[in-house]
Amino acid sequence: MPEPIEDFYAVIPAGGIGSRLWPLSRAETPKFLHDLTGSGVSLLRNTWDRLLPLAGPERIAVVTGKAHEQKVETELPEILDRNVFIESDPRESAAAIGLAAAILQRREPDVIIGSFAADHHISRTRAFEFAVQQAVAVARAGYICTIGIPPTEPSVGFGYIQLGGELEVEGAPMAAEVERFVEKPDLETARRYYADRSFLWNAGMFIGRADVLLAELAANEPELHAGLVEIAEAWDEPARRDEVVARVWPTLKKIAIDYAVAEPAAAKGRLAVVPGHFDWDDVGDFASLAKLISDGRPDRMSILGQNDRVLADESTGLVVSQTNRVIAVVGVEGLIVVDTDDALLVTTSEHAQRVKSVVGALQESGRGSVL
Numbered sequence: 001m002p003e004p005i006e007d008f009y010a011v012i013p014a015g016g017i018g019s020r021l022w023p024l025s026r027a028e029t030p031k032f033l034h035d036l037t038g039s040g041v042s043l044l045r046n047t048w049d050r051l052l053p054l055a056g057p058e059r060i061a062v063v064t065g066k067a068h069e070q071k072v073e074t075e076l077p078e079i080l081d082r083n084v085f086i087e088s089d090p091r092e093s094a095a096a097i098g099l100a101a102a103i104l105q106r107r108e109p110d111v112i113i114g115s116f117a118a119d120h121h122i123s124r125t126r127a128f129e130f131a132v133q134q135a136v137a138v139a140r141a142g143y144i145c146t147i148g149i150p151p152t153e154p155s156v157g158f159g160y161i162q163l164g165g166e167l168e169v170e171g172a173p174m175a176a177e178v179e180r181f182v183e184k185p186d187l188e189t190a191r192r193y194y195a196d197r198s199f200l201w202n203a204g205m206f207i208g209r210a211d212v213l214l215a216e217l218a219a220n221e222p223e224l225h226a227g228l229v230e231i232a233e234a235w236d237e238p239a240r241r242d243e244v245v246a247r248v249w250p251t252l253k254k255i256a257i258d259y260a261v262a263e264p265a266a267a268k269g270r271l272a273v274v275p276g277h278f279d280w281d282d283v284g285d286f287a288s289l290a291k292l293i294s295d296g297r298p299d300r301m302s303i304l305g306q307n308d309r310v311l312a313d314e315s316t317g318l319v320v321s322q323t324n325r326v327i328a329v330v331g332v333e334g335l336i337v338v339d340t341d342d343a344l345l346v347t348t349s350e351h352a353q354r355v356k357s358v359v360g361a362l363q364e365s366g367r368g369s370v371l
C-alpha cells in the first residue's frame with residue numbers, strides 16, 4: 001500500500017441526482033449513497049476507501065448539498081467536520097470543486113488537490129493509485145492533470161481527451177500533454193474520436209495545485225472565481241460564513257468544470273493526461289449497471305436487491321427489486337425493470353440513456369414528489 005502523499009488533498013464532489021438511474025437514484029438518496037455493485041457499501045464509501053491510501057483520513061474532503069450532509073456523515077463517520085463543505089443549493093461541478101480548491105488553498109497555499117467523483121466504480125485499485133501518483137507529479141510541474149480511459153464505444157456521455165506530446169516529468173512515465181479536450185461531443189463527433197486512436201475518455205478526475213486550478217478559473221470565469229474566493233475567505237470564521245454564503249453562493253454561475261477549466265486549459269497547453277489502466281465505470285445508466293453486475297454472464301438476467309422474489313426464465317437484462325412484490329420475466333432480451341415502492345420503470349438496455357427524460361417530464365407535470 002502506498003504512503004499518503006504529503007501535500008495532497010482528495011476532494012469528492014457528491015452532488016447530482018443520477019437522473020438516468022431513476023427511480024433507484026432519487027433526490028433524497030442519489031446514486032452515490034447506493035451500493036450498486038454488491039460490494040456491501042455505497043459508492044461514496046468505496047470512493048473514500050480507494051482514496052484513503054493516497055490521502056489519509058484527515059485529508060479527504062466532501063462537497064455536498066445540505067440535504068445529504070447527515071447521510072454523508074453516516075457513510076463516512078471518520079471524516080473531519082472541517083472537511084465537509086456544504087452547499088446551500090447545487091451549482092454544478094465548477095462551483096463545487098472550486099469551493100474546495102479555494103478553501104483548501106487558503107488553509108494550505110501550496111496544496112495539490114485531486115477531485116474524484118463520488119459515484120464511480122473502479123477495480124484494480126493499485127493501477128488507480130499509480131495513475132493518481134503520476135498525476136500528482138504532473139500537477140507539481142504546474143499542469144492540471146486528467147486521467148484518461150481508453151474508450152470502448154462512441155459514447156456521448158463523456159468528455160474526450162486528445163493526446164498530445166509526451167511530457168518529461170519525473171515520477172510520471174506515462175504522462176502526456178492534452179492536445180484538445182472536448183466535453184460530451186455529439187454522436188457524429190464521438191464516432192470520429194472513437195475511430196481515431198489518439199482520444200481517451202475523461203474519467204472525471206482533475207488533479208492540480210489549488211492555486212493553478214483557481215488561476216485557470218479566474219482567467220475563464222472571473223465572477224465565479226471572485227465569488228468563491230470571497231466565500232473561502234469567510235469559510236473558517238463561523239461568525240461571517242453564513243452571511244457571505246447566503247449572499248454570494250446563489251449568484252454563482254452554474255457550469256461544469258469541464259467547460260470552465262478543462263477545455264480552456266487544454267487550448268492553452270496547460271492540461272495534461274495520465275492514462276488509467278484500471279477498470280473504470282461511471283455506472284451512468286441501467287445498461288451499464290446491468291453489464292457491471294452481470295459477472296461476465298450477459299446471457300442471464302442480472303438482479304439487484306431482493307433476488308429471491310425475482311423469477312427470470314430465458315431472459316436477459318436487469319431487474320432491480322426494492323419491494324416485496326414477486327417479479328417474473330419470461331423470454332425477454334435486454335429488459336430493464338426497476339421496481340420501487342412508489343415508482344416502476346420498464347425499459348430496455350438500448351433505451352437506458354433516455355430515462356433522464358422521464359425525470360424532466362415528471363418535474364414539468366408537477367409529479368416531482370417521486371423524484
Ligand SMILES: Nc1nc2c(ncn2[C@@H]2O[C@H](COP(=O)(O)OP(=O)(O)O[C@H]3O[C@H](CO)[C@@H](O)[C@H](O)[C@@H]3O)[C@@H](O)[C@H]2O)c(=O)[nH]1
Binds near residue numbers: 087
Ligand atoms: N457537490 C456537488 N457535486 C456536483 C454537482 N454537480 C455535479 N457534481 C459532482 O461532480 C462530478 C461530475 O458530475 P457531472 O458534472 O454531472 O459530470 P458528468 O456528466 O458525470 O461528466 C463528467 O464526468 C464524466 C465521467 O463520468 C467525464 O467523462 C466528463 O468529461 C465530465 O467530467 C460528480 O461527482 C458529481 O457528483 C453539484 O452541484 N454539487
